[in-house]
Amino acid sequence: MADKSILFLTGDFVEDYEIMVPFQALQMVGYQVDVVCPDKKAGEIIRTAVHDFEGDQTYTEKPGHNFVLNTSFAEINPDDYAGLLIPGGRAPEYIRLNERVLEITRHFSEAGKPIAAICHGLQLLAAAGALKGKSCTAYPACSSEVNLSGGTYVETSIDGVHTDGNLVTAPAWPAHPQWLAAFLDVLGTKIEL
Numbered sequence: 244m245a246d247k248s249i250l251f252l253t254g255d256f257v258e259d260y261e262i263m264v265p266f267q268a269l270q271m272v273g274y275q276v277d278v279v280c281p282d283k284k285a286g287e288i289i290r291t292a293v294h295d296f297e298g299d300q301t302y303t304e305k306p307g308h309n310f311v312l313n314t315s316f317a318e319i320n321p322d323d324y325a326g327l328l329i330p331g332g333r334a335p336e337y338i339r340l341n342e343r344v345l346e347i348t349r350h351f352s353e354a355g356k357p358i359a360a361i362c363h364g365l366q367l368l369a370a371a372g373a374l375k376g377k378s379c380t381a382y383p384a385c386s387s388e389v390n391l392s393g394g395t396y397v398e399t400s401i402d403g404v405h406t407d408g409n410l411v412t413a414p415a416w417p418a419h420p421q422w423l424a425a426f427l428d429v430l431g432t433k434i435e436l
Contacts, residue, residue, distance in 0.1 A: 258332030259291035259307030277314035331362025339370035
C-alpha cells in the first residue's frame, strides 16, 4: 500500500485551502491520505486559517474550518508512504520545533521520495536540512530561510510551481492546479481523459 499512501505533516492554523484541497484531490485520484499533527490522535481536530491576498503588504488571515485528523502522529512509520505533503499557513513555523517531525521530513528527503510543499511549508524543509543543494519556490517571505538553509529560492508568480527532482513547490494556494499536477507527475500518477 506504500505506493498509494501520502503523508501530510501539519498542525493548528494550517492554511485552510492548502490542506483541504490536496486532501480531497489526492483521495479523488486513488491515494490513501494520512494527515497527522504532533501530539494529536486520529479523530482530534486542528484549526485552519484562511489566508487571502486583498491588496495589503502581506496576506490577511481569517478563521477557517476545523479539520478532523484521520491518523495518530505517534503511530506513523514514514516507510509506509510514497510521498510527503507539507501545507503552509502558520503550522510549519511551530511543528518544525518537533524533532520527530524533522526526522520524518529527513526520511523523505534522504530517500528521494516525492515531496510537495507550499507557501510556508518550506520552513519545515529548511529546518530539516532538506533544501541543501535544491531549488524551490515558497511564499516570498520565506525566501531568506530557503537561501540560508542551503537552497536556492526561485521567484515565481503566485500561481506558479517549481520542480527540482523529487521536490515540488509553490508559493500559495492559487497554484493548486499546477502544483498538484506536478506532484502527481513526480509520484508517477497517470490520469487519462
